[in-house]
Amino acid sequence: DGGITQSPKYLFRKEGQNVTLSCEQNLNHDAMYWYRQDPGQGLRLIYYSQIVNDFQKGDIAEGYSVSREKKESFPLTVTSAQKNPTAFYLCASNTLGSTNTGELFFGEGSRLTVL
């Protein structure tokens, strides 16, 4: 089945450690996105990529890094510079072709807790 796979689903990190969240899609979508979700704040865009080897900062990129070496993969690294990394992280994708309606397709999310 086509979809977006995020891993791990739950992750615990000690302060000062970098962690990488995986996001893989087999929908052949062009664009991929990372959102952060905190209670009562909706979803905030961290980074997005519309093409391989290119990505753009979103609204809250500080303390995060990404790469897009393959069309189907868009990993997110939460660095030690991120002051408050405990959150639910969502990866999404969509096509930019003629069938694009703006709809985003989401993975199941990764919950990061800093101990």
Place this chain on the structure above:
Amino acid sequence: AQSVTQLGSHVSVSEGALVLLRCNYSSSVPPYLFWYVQYPNQGLQLLLKYTSAATLVKGINGFEAEFKKSETSFHLTKPSAHMSDAAEYFCAYSKTSYDKVIFGPGTSLSVIP
């Protein structure tokens, strides 16, 4: 700047009652509007979308929404709530199908038996 507001961070309805979740957007151009649903510890799933066609949009699970340009609103309704409708609902906006999507803060819906 474009924004999305959702009136009421938490709404409770009785099973079988009308569900009404409010969404207003601020934009100077005709928008793309979406409603997504999120169950606990899961990703978001599209309920319905408005893309400048019919102003009354029907979605999955019996939900529908009406685009009202004069009120800059896109409220979500369902005639009869079911226990399985309990979830978080997000209204979202985009200027075009290629622009980034802006999400509202969400409304948590509880259904009382």
